[in-house]
Amino acid sequence: MIRDCLDALLHPSARYDVLTRARHRAFIAPRLLGSLVALAAFPIYLAMRGAPSALEVIAFAWLIAPILLSWFLSRTGHYEGANLLSSVALAGLIMTVATSTGGIESFAAxxxxxxxxxxxxxxxxxxVAFASALALSCVVLLIVLGNLDMLPAPHLSASLRGICTAFGAVSATLYAAGLAFGAExxxxxxxxLLYVEEDRYRLLARNMSDVISRHHRNGAVQFISPVAETMLGAPVPRLLGHGLFDRVHVADRPAYxxxxxxxxxxxxxxxxxFRLRRDAPRGGERSQNHSADFIWVEMRCRPLERTSETTSSESEVVAVMRDVTDRKIQEQALDLARTAAEQADASKSRFLATMSHELRTPLNAIIGFSEMIVQEDALMLDAARRKEYAQLINDSGQHLLSVVNGILDMSKMESGSFEISPEPFAPRAPLLNCCNLLALKARENGIDLVTRAPEDLPDMIGDPRAFKQIILNLVSNAIKFTERGGNVTVSAAVDGSRLMLRVSDTGVGIADDDLKRVGNPFFQAGKTYQRRHEGTGLGLSIVKNLVGLHAGEMTVQSKLxxxxxxxxALPLVFTPPEQLLSSNIATLTPALRSVKPDQPLQVKKSA
Incomplete structure (x- = not known):
């Protein structure tokens, strides 16, 4: 009840802070209580003492000052100002009583x-400094006034003076004890309150998903919240000092x-x-050589508020770290998607630029020569010229058909609808046949085409149509990019369970920057305006996809x-994926049936 009344007297600025509220309450309560008790005792004192002297009236009147100080603090909230005025009021009361009762020898001193x-x-x-200076000034003033005989002579007898001195000492001691209890x-x-705040911040630090840390400017950690153990998989003591810095990725340490x-x-x-090394959890699946990985962390840091005792060399920093690995992965995915989109857009532009030429050239030839045949009477074409024009129209149509077939085959391969029909066949015959078909073209270009196919090549299981398409694309591509006087060599050999086909030429070669892109759809080495050889850029891409469909490998070695x-490299025996899956299931079925319900399944890895 009394506390509620005191809280009602507090200034609004002191109601929301527990410590400030306690200090204001400790200032107001004793002053109100002491003044009210003194004023209540004044009538009793008059009844026992009789008519008061002027000094006694002044002393009792001065007891109104604590009430006024309490009102001042309640209205303004100026705690320091109220304490300063209280020191002045108390010192004034003491000086008034002391100057009338013996100066420095007075009980009031x-x-x-x-x-x-x-x-x-x-x-x-x-x-405190002001109050100490004020008390010392009062002592000096009383001594000076006493030595100069400027104080009135005391009217108290020796016995009464002793009683007053004892009363002064006892009352001062009791008041000091009250101050001591108030300070305690x-x-x-x-x-x-400190414990409450500490528990509150400890609870906050333990349950936050972000890591809070305190650093020297050189990176040494003084404090780090316990959630770091979850984030990094390491105990807090190992992260103190330079333990956290040692976990920063070497490339990111300067930025950190x-x-x-x-x-x-x-x-x-x-x-x-920056990136931080995270330890693998105990009992994890990672091996000892791969017991840690890196996570991306975003750190926001700012300096601690400096006090007057803190020098610039002692500046410290508080930091908040957050795991942003998922965001980084998303950003990388977006970058990859953006790069893929840009490459797709570039491929589209390159495709349109290439196709506009590859389709327009034969179409123009077909249209032009067919119009000339239609106007053979006006142009007076003989039979030999008509035959020549018809052959040119046929060649242009065949070229146009090969371009369209290449586009359609590439589209089927990319969509996954291109079907492989494996069957047994002897590879030597189609290899020689394809080379013979291209021998005339090589001879016309002044290129020596050499074929090396051993007669003992074994039969293989695969798609003979796709095999021929691989040979035709590789050999025709080699002939196209070889200058007159060069040579192209086609060889076949068996390496273990694989058939090795090797096509070598002495042509223009491929630059190192373009070598890694060979096999991409519509890609041709060299810039468009630098290329001297026509083509769609689909030949090697079709070969790469056909080889992949046969579970084979294609490697390219070149120098400009x-x-x-x-x-x-093609397997001699190609097994479709669905047959391989059925075979694996059939192999595992007896083992699965033999396993008892309470027996763990053990799968042995083959060499």
């Missing part, structure tokens, strides 16, 4: 010791240290992203202006 003690409750150095109460309140140093020196918030060697 003892109370000057209480002035700085009372000011100590304000927890303000300025108030405030200290206990401060400690309890720069952010901390800038925050400590510049006084502004800094943000940086020296030539190119393309090696294709």
């Amino acid at each position: 003892i109370w000057l010791v209480v002035v700085p003690l009372e000011a100590a409750l304000s927890a303000s150095r300025r108030v 109460s405030l200290a206990r309140t401060s400690v309890s 240290l720069t952010a901390l140093s800038d925050a400590a020196r510049g006084g502004e918030e800094r943000s940086v992203e 202006d020296e030539g190119t060697t393309i090696t294709v």
Whole structure:
């Protein structure tokens, strides 16, 4: 009830902070209580004493001052100001009584010791310094006035003077004890509040998903919240000092240290992203050689508020770290998607540019020569010229058909609808047949085509149509990019369970920057305006996909202006994926049936 009444008297600025509220309450309560008790005792004192003297009237009137000080604090909330005025009021009362009752030898002079003690409750150095200076000034003033005989002679007898001195000492001691209990109460309140705040921040630090840390400007960690153990898989003691720095990726350490140093020196918030090594959980699936990986962390750091005792060399930084690995993965996925989209757009543009020429050239030839045949009477074409034009129209149509077939085959392969029909066949015959078909073209271009196919090549299981298409594309591509006087060599051999086809030429070669892109649809080495050879760029892409459909491998070795060697490895026995899956299931079925319900399944890896 009394506390509620006191809380109602507090200034609004002190109602929402527990410690401030306790200090204001400790200031108001004893002053109101002491003044009210003194005023209530004044009538009793008059009845026992009789008519009061002027000094007694002044002393009792002065007891209104604590009430006025309490009202001042209640209205303004100026805690230091109220304590300063209280020191002045107490010192004034003591000086008034002391000057009338013996000066420095007065019982009231003892109370000057209480002035700085009372000011100590304000927890303000300025108030304590002012009160101490005020009490010393009063002592000096009383001594000076006494030595100069400027004080009135005391009218108290020796016995009464002894009683007053004892009363002064006892009352001052009791008041000092009350101040001590008040200081202890405030200290206990401060400690309890400190524990409450500490528990609150500890709870906050333990349950936050972000890691809070405190650093020196050189990166050494002084404190780090326990959630770091979950994020990094390492106990907190191992992260203190330079333990966290040792986990920063080597490439990111300069940025990490720069952010901390800038925050400590510049006084502004800094943000940086870096990688941290995370330990694998115990009992995890990772091997000992791969017991850690890296996560992406975003760190925001800012300097701690500096006090007057903190020098620039002691500046510290508080940081908040957050795991942003998922966001980084999404950003990388977006970058890959953007790159893929840009490549698709470039492929589309390259496809349109290439196809516009590859389709327009034969179509123009077909239309032009067919119109000339239609106007053979006006142009007076003989039979030989008509035959020549018809052959040119046929060649242009065949070229146009090959371009369209290449586009359709590539589209089927990319959509996964291109079907492989495996069957047994002898590879030597179709290899020689394809080379013979292209021998005339090689001879016309002044190129020597050499074929090396051993007669003992074994039969293989695969798609003979796709096999021929692989040979035709590789050999025709080699002939197209070989200058007159060069040579193209086609060879076949058996390596274990694979047939090795090797097509070598002494042509223009491929630059190192373009070598890794060979086999991409519509790609031709060299820039468009630099290429001297026509084509859609689909030949090697079709070969690469056909070889992949046969579970084979294609490798390309080339040097610019020296030539190119393309090696294709095809399995002698090709098994479609669905048959391979059925075979594996059939193999595992007896083992599965033999396993008892309570017996764990054991699968042995083959060599």
